[in-house]
Amino acid sequence: MSEVVILSGSPSENSRTDLVLQYAGEKLKHEGLSVSYVSVRNIPFDDIFNLRFDSPSLKELTLLIQGAEGVIVGSPVYKAAYTGVLKALLDLLPQDVLAQKAVLPIMTGGSPAHLLAIEFSLKPLLAALKGQSQQGVYFQECQIDKTQVANPIIDDNVLARLKKELYYFSETVNKKKGFALKN
Numbered sequence: 001m002s003e004v005v006i007l008s009g010s011p012s013e014n015s016r017t018d019l020v021l022q023y024a025g026e027k028l029k030h031e032g033l034s035v036s037y038v039s040v041r042n043i044p045f046d047d048i049f050n051l052r053f054d055s056p057s058l059k060e061l062t063l064l065i066q067g068a069e070g071v072i073v074g075s076p077v078y079k080a081a082y083t084g085v086l087k088a089l090l091d092l093l094p095q096d097v098l099a100q101k102a103v104l105p106i107m108t109g110g111s112p113a114h115l116l117a118i119e120f121s122l123k124p125l126l127a128a129l130k131g132q133s134q135q136g137v138y139f140q141e142c143q144i145d146k147t148q149v150a151n152p153i154i155d156d157n158v159l160a161r162l163k164k165e166l167y168y169f170s171e172t173v174n175k176k177k178g179f180a181l182k183n
């Protein structure tokens with residue numbers, strides 16, 4: 001079990017969203033947290049399209065999230081919202097799977113015009129799973145350099161916003177961890 005689960009909703013093989021999420025995960029590991037990554041690409045599409053609620057991969061993902069203190073959900077913007085495949089996957093998870101978790105939403109998009117996709121699409125989706133999201137961070141694709149895997153975020157302002165959000169996120173995860181240990 002990990003304290004943090006990072007879920008990517010990008011179906012791209014060479015994904016900017018995944019680079020940002022990996023970067024965030026490394027920062028959290030550096031803070032001493034244990035982190036697991038899951039991508040929509042890791043879940044057999046047959047399970048998703050055939051609504052196999054009880055498939056081993058979906059059960060495993062559910063247990064992973066239920067055992068974590070915090071969840072980061074990242075998605076590229078597709079047609080002004082999160083990806084369809086992320087929605088199709090989340091449709092198969094328990095309705096309250098994000099209850100009591102620290103939740104950090106992250107989106108990447110091609111244009112600044114869809115900055116509010118995080119407010120109007122991803123946060124309501126996470127709220128439907130009983131997740132109370134932090135503010136979150138939206139990246140424009142031009143702020144992510146795919147050739148720099150270790151430090152892919154090339155815009156200082158958005159990098160500072162991510163670091164601040166990760167700080168709040170790790171604080172909440174640590175509080176929840178302390179509470180879980182006491183009880």
Ligand SMILES: Cc1cc2nc3c(=O)[nH]c(=O)nc-3n(C[C@H](O)[C@H](O)[C@H](O)COP(=O)(O)O)c2cc1C
Pocket residue numbers: 010011012014015016017018075076077078079080081108109110111112113114140141
């Ligand atoms: C099918 C598709 C639809 C997209 N729709 C939008 C959109 O509506 N608004 C936007 O800002 N970017 C849009 N984009 C651009 C992606 O959001 C952007 O390139 C993102 O960083 C890709 O992330 P990824 O590399 O993790 O897949 C779209 C890209 C694709 C492939």
